[in-house]
Amino acid sequence: MWRVTRSAAANLRRTRRFSVAATIPGPCMVHKRGADILHDPWFNKDTAFPLTERDRLGLRGLLPPRIISFEQQYARFMDSYRSLEKNTQGQPEASVSLAKWRILNRLHDRNETLYYRVLIDNIKDFAPIIYTPTVGLVCQNYSGLFRRPRGMYFSAKDKGEMMSMIYNWPAQHVDMIVVTDGSRILGLGDLGVQGIGIPIGKLDVYVAAAGMNPQRVLPVMHDVGTNNQKLLEDPLYLGLRQPRLEGEEYLSIVDEFVEAVHTRWPKAVVQFEDFQMKWAFETLQRYRKRLCMFNDDIQGTAGVALAGLLGAVRAQGRPLTDFIKQKIVVVGAGSAGIGVLNMAVQAVSRMAGANGLPSDHQFYLIDKDGLVTKERKNLDPSAAPFAKYPEETKGLMEGANLAEVVRKVKPDVLLGLSGVGGIFNEEVLKAMRESDCPRPAIFAMSNPTMNAECTPADAFKYAGEHIVFAGGSPFQNVDLGNGKVGHVNQANNMYLFPGIGLGALLSGARLITDNMLQAAAECLAIYMSDEEISKGVLYPSIGSIREITAEVGTAVLRAAIAEDLAEGHGEVGRKELR
Numbered sequence: 076m077w078r079v080t081r082s083a084a085a086n087l088r089r090t091r092r093f094s095v096a097a098t099i100p101g102p103c104m105v106h107k108r109g110a111d112i113l114h115d116p117w118f119n120k121d122t123a124f125p126l127t128e129r130d131r132l133g134l135r136g137l138l139p140p141r142i143i144s145f146e147q148q149y150a151r152f153m154d155s156y157r158s159l160e161k162n163t164q165g166q167p168e169a170s171v172s173l174a175k176w177r178i179l180n181r182l183h184d185r186n187e188t189l190y191y192r193v194l195i196d197n198i199k200d201f202a203p204i205i206y207t208p209t210v211g212l213v214c215q216n217y218s219g220l221f222r223r224p225r226g227m228y229f230s231a232k233d234k235g236e237m238m239s240m241i242y243n244w245p246a247q248h249v250d251m252i253v254v255t256d257g258s259r260i261l262g263l264g265d266l267g268v269q270g271i272g273i274p275i276g277k278l279d280v281y282v283a284a285a286g287m288n289p290q291r292v293l294p295v296m297h298d299v300g301t302n303n304q305k306l307l308e309d310p311l312y313l314g315l316r317q318p319r320l321e322g323e324e325y326l327s328i329v330d331e332f333v334e335a336v337h338t339r340w341p342k343a344v345v346q347f348e349d350f351q352m353k354w355a356f357e358t359l360q361r362y363r364k365r366l367c368m369f370n371d372d373i374q375g376t377a378g379v380a381l382a383g384l385l386g387a388v389r390a391q392g393r394p395l396t397d398f399i400k401q402k403i404v405v406v407g408a409g410s411a412g413i414g415v416l417n418m419a420v421q422a423v424s425r426m427a428g429a430n431g432l433p434s435d436h437q438f439y440l441i442d443k444d445g446l447v448t449k450e451r452k453n454l455d456p457s458a459a460p461f462a463k464y465p466e467e468t469k470g471l472m473e474g475a476n477l478a479e480v481v482r483k484v485k486p487d488v489l490l491g492l493s494g495v496g497g498i499f500n501e502e503v504l505k506a507m508r509e510s511d512c513p514r515p516a517i518f519a520m521s522n523p524t525m526n527a528e529c530t531p532a533d534a535f536k537y538a539g540e541h542i543v544f545a546g547g548s549p550f551q552n553v554d555l556g557n558g559k560v561g562h563v564n565q566a567n568n569m570y571l572f573p574g575i576g577l578g579a580l581l582s583g584a585r586l587i588t589d590n591m592l593q594a595a596a597e598c599l600a601i602y603m604s605d606e607e608i609s610k611g612v613l614y615p616s617i618g619s620i621r622e623i624t625a626e627v628g629t630a631v632l633r634a635a636i637a638e639d640l641a642e643g644h645g646e647v648g649r650k651e652l653r
């Protein structure tokens with residue numbers, strides 16, 4: 076469909092030459108020399124190059140003479156990080172977090188081997204810096220923070236050029252791509268081109284959690300303009316200074332990108348991230364049968380939430396099949412909230428042996444206009460299956476407000492994916508005290524921290540110490556006094572997306588099916604022991620993200636094999652996989 080232009084062909088030849096020399100995974104031949112190596116974060120070892128390599132690679136004289144081992148470099152970096160922590164005590168949290176991000180980012184830009192080692196070993200400490208919440212702050216300030224490019228940018232001005240541009244990426248192989256258009260970055264809205272921080276952060280998690288080869292990951296930004304007036308007026312803004320493309324014009328950009336990626340790396344897994352709702356659903360429908368892709372906000376989040384919801388049922392001491400009877404109020408009818416409900420419906424249907432949503436389901440959906448009912452004017456088709464008929468609303472009217480809904484419904488679970496910080500206020504949380512449930516669950520899943528629907532401290536204070544709590548960003552456990560601790564879970568799609576991507580990649584499947592996603596969610600749901608669950612611990616520690624990712628990846632791979640979709644990866648073919 077797309078013309079391979081002359082420059083594309085030339086790029087292809089160049090890339091092939093380059094790739095043979097420089098991007099073979101594993102123990103690799105580096106045909107770069109001298110300063111080019113020191114300036115390439117993929118290969119640079121700084122002062123750790125031994126004398127033999129300094130001679131062979133033309134580095135003699137370009138480095139101070141003393142060889143500092145990798146372990147010494149590691150210790151030196153961690154020392155400077157810990158000193159930064161000590162020296163910034165008492166300073167505003169945002170500036171401390173940004174300072175931490177800066178020193179990690181400088182290392183990322185200089186020496187990826189050391190960067191990923193410190194990241195893997197300290198993932199629990201560093202995840203809040205390279206991922207939510209700090210990544211949100213980084214995106215908000217990206218144009219000012221920008222020093223070196225990372226990833227690829229496909230803008231509205233590149234129409235007709237993408238098949239050629241894709242060959243500008245220096246690596247021959249790409250396994251994993253995370254792409255955004257910056258239109259809904261966490262709960263921070265349209266951040267235009269500055270949203271590139273999200274694909275970068277997500278791919279860092281892929282490397283740390285799934286062991287992806289850092290030379291085979293690609294963060295991508297589709298810059299189709301921004302409707303953020305502040306950014307449009309910012310003289311330093313790095314993106315296109317035009318309103319967002321809409322309709323067919325928008326889709327033609329994404330189509331062209333997908334075609335280019337699929338041509339160059341047909342086996343790469345593509346994760347769509349932080350697209351505004353209409354494009355999140357549209358692109359998922361459009362591409363999910365055409366390439367190995369998923370939408371993390373719709374599908375990854377749904378799996379993590381479902382695992383948490385099933386954990387909440389276990390925490391109540393009830394059998395999993397009681398999930399069907401749970402009264403669940405979902406606040407936020409966007410890509411994440413609707414994604415969660417769709418997956419919950421699949422789970423309920425499986426348990427009930429039914430097809431679709433049983434008529435007596437107890438799911439309630441609230442958006443910015445209140446309770447969603449069949450009387451809603453211009454009811455969004457994706458919300459329609461969850462809109463209540465008047466006789467099902469316990470007397471609540473269309474648009475009833477959140478506190479009213481909680482008072483009347485007395486839910487087992489209150490789950491927020493609204494992006495609105497503090498919306499679970501004192502009144503709402505106190506209403507949760509009247510819940511019929513022996514152990515109600517409150518999930519305040521919106522990111523970053525300031526957009527969480529409530530803090531855990533408020534949740535335990537107003538809704539009661541017996542609740543189970545999960546946030547989307549990390550929070551400290553809550554001291555309830557008398558030696559009691561309110562456990563705080565982090566219900567974040569980071570528990571699943573690395574395993575979904577890894578399993579899909581290793582399977583070599585050409586698409587990601589509902590069964591593969593369901594396998595991922597089920598794997599997470601059964602990961603915790605009954606003892607942990609009874610203490611309100613629904614998810615593993617982020618410190619064990621590699622173990623959980625390996626399990627999830629295996630579950631996804633098995634599901635792909637069971638569906639006869641697995642074609643194999645690298646030297647492991649279809650037969651060996653079986």
Ligand SMILES: NC(=O)C1=CN([C@@H]2O[C@H](COP(=O)(O)OP(=O)(O)OC[C@H]3O[C@@H](n4cnc5c(N)ncnc54)[C@H](O)[C@@H]3O)[C@@H](O)[C@H]2O)C=CC1
Binds near residue numbers: 371492
């Ligand atoms: N913890 C996690 O793993 C994840 C968290 N999220 C978070 O969820 C939030 C929403 O994401 P999306 O669904 O993609 O956004 P979206 O923009 O598609 O949807 C937001 C929804 O919230 C509703 N809303 C807005 N104001 C409201 C109010 N005052 N009361 C009730 N509802 C209100 C809107 O009507 C809309 O339905 C974001 O903050 C995002 O960071 C998203 C994905 C994963």
Ligand SMILES: CC(=O)C(=O)O
Binds near residue numbers: 207262
């Ligand atoms: C975690 C995530 O994907 C989000 O907040 O959008």
Ligand SMILES: [Mg+2]
Binds near residue numbers: 261348349371372
């Ligand atoms: Mg997201």
